[in-house]
Amino acid sequence: MPTEERYLDKNLYIFGQIDAEMAEGICTTLIALEALGAPEVNIWLNTPGGEMAAAFAITDIFHAIKCKVRVIALGECYSAGMNILVNGTPGMRLVMPNASLMMHEFGWAVEGRSSNIIATNIEVVNLHDKLQKMFVKYTNMTKKTIDLYLKGSDTWLTPKEAVELGIADKIITGSIANIIKVG
Numbered sequence: 001m002p003t004e005e006r007y008l009d010k011n012l013y014i015f016g017q018i019d020a021e022m023a024e025g026i027c028t029t030l031i032a033l034e035a036l037g038a039p040e041v042n043i044w045l046n047t048p049g050g051e052m053a054a055a056f057a058i059t060d061i062f063h064a065i066k067c068k069v070r071v072i073a074l075g076e077c078y079s080a081g082m083n084i085l086v087n088g089t090p091g092m093r094l095v096m097p098n099a100s101l102m103m104h105e106f107g108w109a110v111e112g113r114s115s116n117i118i119a120t121n122i123e124v125v126n127l128h129d130k131l132q133k134m135f136v137k138y139t140n141m142t143k144k145t146i147d148l149y150l151k152g153s154d155t156w157l158t159p160k161e162a163v164e165l166g167i168a169d170k171i172i173t174g175s176i177a178n179i180i181k182v183g
Contacts, residue, residue: 011042083131
């Protein structure tokens, strides 16, 4: 749950697995900061990924509020974390120089009736299409390029490659104080 200090300094932290509980804390804090008139918010992102629905909940709020959302990837930014990075405000999607980034095809363990397996398969295809459209909209990538990165095994990216693909806008070098200024 967000603390009073987080409201004051406008820094939010997504460290660890992305799940519904984490998404609730991030979303409610973003909405509260919007109500308080915050012009910008920093999201510090260090995650192995997690639930895609939770990541979409967070990014939906990014696009529903007026404040700009600066996303700073550090440590690991994998899977659902890439969804969050890509959806930051264009020009404000930053990567630390030693960050490790990874994107991959959706995986889902499914068992049960064949009708449930078919329904889950359809949902996975729909999520892939949604993610593909989002990457086309917010990066320099084409559908064909995205399919190469989202199908098959894990695709590891350096910060430089993330910038070249338009997933991030800049690699942070030097002091973060010169880049991270929140009003």
